[in-house]
Amino acid sequence: MLETPDAAIVVTGLRKNYREVEAVKGISFAVRAGTTTALLGGNGAGKTTTLSMLLGVLTPTAGSISVLGCDMLRDPFLVLPRMNFTSPYVDLPRRLTVGENLRVFADLYGVREPRTRIAELAGEFDLRELLARPYGNLSAGQRTRVSLAKALLNRPEVLLLDEPTASLDPDIGDRMRTYLERYQRESRCTMLLASHNMGEVERMCDDVIMLREGRVVDQGSPRDLIARYGRENMDEVFLDIARGGGEESDLGGPTPEVAA
Amino acid sequence: MQPATGTATDLYPQRGAMASARRVRALIRRHAYLLLKSWPRLVSMAYYPTVTMVLWAFLTLYLKPTNSFLKDAPGFFIGAVLLWDVLFRGQLGVSLTFIEEMYSRNLGNLFVSPLRLSEFIAGQLTMSVLRTLIGVGGACVFAWLLFRYSIISLGFPLIAFFWLLLAFGWSIGLAVSAMILRFGLGAEELAWAAIFILAPVSGVYYPIGVLPGWLQPVAWALPSAHVFEGMRGVLLEGTFAWSHFWSALMLDGVYLCLGAFVFRLAVKHARIHGRLLQMGE
Numbered sequence: 001m002l003e004t005p006d007a008a009i010v011v012t013g014l015r016k017n018y019r020e021v022e023a024v025k026g027i028s029f030a031v032r033a034g035t036t037t038a039l040l041g042g043n044g045a046g047k048t049t050t051l052s053m054l055l056g057v058l059t060p061t062a063g064s065i066s067v068l069g070c071d072m073l074r075d076p077f078l079v080l081p082r083m084n085f086t087s088p089y090v091d092l093p094r095r096l097t098v099g100e101n102l103r104v105f106a107d108l109y110g111v112r113e114p115r116t117r118i119a120e121l122a123g124e125f126d127l128r129e130l131l132a133r134p135y136g137n138l139s140a141g142q143r144t145r146v147s148l149a150k151a152l153l154n155r156p157e158v159l160l161l162d163e164p165t166a167s168l169d170p171d172i173g174d175r176m177r178t179y180l181e182r183y184q185r186e187s188r189c190t191m192l193l194a195s196h197n198m199g200e201v202e203r204m205c206d207d208v209i210m211l212r213e214g215r216v217v218d219q220g221s222p223r224d225l226i227a228r229y230g231r232e233n234m235d236e237v238f239l240d241i242a243r244g245g246g247e248e249s250d251l252g253g254p255t256p257e258v259a260a
Numbered sequence: 261m262q263p264a265t266g267t268a269t270d271l272y273p274q275r276g277a278m279a280s281a282r283r284v285r286a287l288i289r290r291h292a293y294l295l296l297k298s299w300p301r302l303v304s305m306a307y308y309p310t311v312t313m314v315l316w317a318f319l320t321l322y323l324k325p326t327n328s329f330l331k332d333a334p335g336f337f338i339g340a341v342l343l344w345d346v347l348f349r350g351q352l353g354v355s356l357t358f359i360e361e362m363y364s365r366n367l368g369n370l371f372v373s374p375l376r377l378s379e380f381i382a383g384q385l386t387m388s389v390l391r392t393l394i395g396v397g398g399a400c401v402f403a404w405l406l407f408r409y410s411i412i413s414l415g416f417p418l419i420a421f422f423w424l425l426l427a428f429g430w431s432i433g434l435a436v437s438a439m440i441l442r443f444g445l446g447a448e449e450l451a452w453a454a455i456f457i458l459a460p461v462s463g464v465y466y467p468i469g470v471l472p473g474w475l476q477p478v479a480w481a482l483p484s485a486h487v488f489e490g491m492r493g494v495l496l497e498g499t500f501a502w503s504h505f506w507s508a509l510m511l512d513g514v515y516l517c518l519g520a521f522v523f524r525l526a527v528k529h530a531r532i533h534g535r536l537l538q539m540g541e
Contacts, residue, residue, distance in 0.1 A: 018533070049534070055372040057536045059528075081274045081374045089537055090368035093290065093360075100293045107286030108373045110272035110279060117270075150369070155270055 004030035007066075008158055008190035009054065014063035016049050016214075023049045025214040026063065031207070034188040036181075038201040038222075041211035042242045047194040048089065050211070051160050054192070055085055067158055079158075081109060086151040087162035088144070094136025098127060098146050101135055102153065109154035121149040124179060126172075140167035148176060152183065161193035165200060177204055198234035202226075208234070210241045217241055274374055280382075283375050287383030291357055292390075305391060306398025309345040313399045316341045317407045333495045335409045337465065342396055342403065342411050343491060344464045346422055347484055348455050349395045350429025351436065353388025355451035358437040362445060368537040377527060381520060384437070385430050392426060417494045420505055421487050427512040428483045429455070434519030438526035441535070463488045483508040483515065 004010050007030035016024040024046040031037045039047045052058035054065055056076040065072040070079040092101045099118065106114035122128045125145045130138060135146060144167050151159060164180070165173040181204060184191055195201055201208060202222045210218040210225075218225065218241055222234050229237045273279055295301055316337040324330045330337075361367050370380065403409045411418060436454050440447045461475060462484035468476055479485040486508035493501045530536050 048537075052534060052537055057368060057371050057531060058534045059531045077274070077374055077376065080372065081271055083372070085372055087368070087537070089365075091365035092369065093294070093364040093366055095297075096290065096293050100290075104286050104290040104293075105369070105373065107289060108283055108370075108375055110274055110282060110374065112270055112272055 004032075006032055008033040008068055009192060010064075010066040011050075011054070012064045012066075014050065014053060014065065015061045016046075016053060016058065017061045023214050024053070024060075027211070027214070027216045029209050029216055029219065031190055031192055033190050034184075035206040036184055036191040036193065036204050037207040037209060038205040039192060039194045039209050039211065040201065040238060040241075044213075045211040045242075046214040047211060048087075048162060049214075051085070051087070051162055051192070051194060054160060055083070056080065081154060082156060083158045083160065084109075084151040084154055084156040085160040085162070086144075086147040086164060088147075088166050089162065090147075092135050092143075092146065092150065095134055097132050097134055098138070099131035101146065102131075102150060105150050106153045111153055114153075117153060118149075121152060125149045125176075141169060141172060144168055145172065145176070148180075155187060157187075157189055159189055159191045161191060161195075163195055164193055165195075165197065173200075180204065198238055202234045210238075212242060279374075280376070280379050283373075283379045284382045284386065287370075287375070287380065288386050288390075291360065291383075291387045294360070295390075295394075302394060305349075305395040309342070309349070309395050309399035310402045312341050312345065313338055313403055314406065317403065317409070321407075335411075335413070336492075336495055338403055338407065338409045339411055339414065339491060339495060340464050340488065342399060343421055343425060343487065344459070344462075345396050345399065346392055347425040347429045347458075347462075349392040350388050350426040351433040351455050352429075352451060353391035354384045354430055354433025355436045355440070356391070357384045357387045358433075359440060359445070359448060359451060362440065371536050377524060381434065381523065384433070388430060388433065389426065392429075414491075414494055417490065417500045420500075421491060424483055424487050424505070424508045424512055427516055428487075428508075431512070431515035431519035432458075434516075434523040438519075438523040441523075441526040441530050458482060458484060461485065467492060480507075481511065483511040486511070 009031040011030070012028050013026050014024055014028070015022070015026045027046070027050070039050060041047050049058065053060045054067065054072065056072055060073070067079045068082060072079060096104070102118045102121070103114055106117060111117050118131075122131055125148060127145060127149060130142060130146070135143065138146065144165070148164060151161070161180075165176050168176060177200060180191065183189060193205070205222055208220060208222055208225055209216055220228065225237045226233060229240050231237050231240065272282065320330055320334060320337050324334055361370065400411050403411065414421070432455055436450050439450055461471065461479040462482055463471070463479060468479045468485050468489060471479055486504040490501050490504040490508070493499050493504070
């Protein structure tokens with residue numbers, strides 16, 4: 001187990017096999033409480049698989065996951081009410097209106113005053129005029145906003161975000177990031193996000209965990225990684241690492257490799 | 261945008277019967293929203309049971325003058341078809357509730373929420389009761405309006421028959437849901453067809469004694485055979501056979517446990533193979 005007293009998420013020796021394919025190869029990492037951490041990697045690196053295991057919808061082949069001090073694999077229901085997530089791979093019922101969807105999930109999470117909370121989020125995400133519209137009639141960007149609102153209904157202490165601003169135009173995307181940053185700062189929420197938007201990562205994240213072929217190949221703050229790789233920005237660092245830079249340490253953690 | 265910050269203390273307690281009831285209610289609310297806003301859905305739920313009932317009612321009217329059996333029990337076929345539909349609607353109610361979540365690609369959202377599997381099943385079963393009451397209830401109203409046949413005339417046994425058949429429908433519905441989760445929406449047809457294999461051995465319209473000897477033990481292993489045999493006892497002899505009641509109750513218990521076990525196994529398999537976040541249209 002990693003020694004991480006201030007960590008909200010601790011992953012140790014996490015492994016996932018799909019028959020012969022080893023999607024995640026014994027990774028270990030910790031996410032500090034109250035910070036935003038990016039889980040980066042190319043397609044097939046194991047990001048969504050890792051997030052799914054953290055959420056409890058995918059059973060690991062081996063390893064352990066601790067979220068907010070609870071063993072996620074043994075007793076997920078201790079911590080699931082304090083978590084939430086959003087992902088473009090999961091939808092909400094399309095024939096229900098936005099308001100109905102939010103009400104159902106507010107009740108599922110046990111929100112004490114669902115109407116007030118939904119009204120707050122509708123205001124914050126510009127959803128007021130969409131509340132009475134069927135979710136299925138919304139544009140991709142509108143759906144992303146609704147999914148984010150759903151993810152914040154229970155004021156989560158741990159928020160897992162898979163491509164949180166995908167499909168959003170630059171204006172709305174920026175507003176979402178600003179909102180998430182403020183929410184994170186003021187609530188001390190721990191966020192783990194998978195994203196291909198390196199500008200977003202540089203802006204929002206305190207730490208970055210780089211995955212390649214199911215292994216953690218590097219880890220550090222965006223600024224440290226940019227400096228270490230001698231690059232201008234995270235886009236270039238990402239390309240370096242995705243194309244072969246970085247090397248997994250014996251413990252599954254990173255051993256930085258200066259690429260430039 | 262100003263974030264509304266807070267903590268999990270804004271939530272109700274997450275453990276205990278009240279918390280479970282709240283989550284089950286949320287699931288029911290989700291499906292009630294869907295049902296109540298679509299009158300075609302409501303109509304279609306009562307349509308098939310009503311049409312089938314009308315068909316058997318006219319057949320009864322045609323045969324009654326020359327058939328002493330039907331002279332003694334004119335409501336026999338109508339009662340049988342209505343009770344058969346309790347079984348069918350009960351199963352369909354569970355399966356369709358599950359299929360709806362798959363079509364919506366909503367299983368991922370549900371299974372990362374605090375909703376327990378047992379609560380998910382409780383929600384399915386409750387929706388099954390509501391769907392059955394709407395579907396069969398509609399047909400019962402038409403049976404009275406058109407043919408002056410009231411299924412309530414069965415009295416207390418009707419309540420017993422209703423719940424015994426519903427519970428058997430639930431167990432099949434859970435097994436069908438498990439198959440769909442395991443094999444994908446390609447297995448959706450099972451939701452509509454699976455139950456009909458049981459019709460010939462349930463003795464809906466004829467006594468189990470009519471079946472070949474080797475098939476009769478199979479029939480007696482089904483709660484539905486005991487219910488329909490019991491129904492015939494009430495309609496033809498005016499007696500409620502407790503032996504059939506207890507047999508059906510015991511078998512329901514066994515099949516419900518099996519159905520829940522198979523469904524649980526399918527969810528476990530889906531978690532291992534990463535299907536909960538992927539499944540959908």
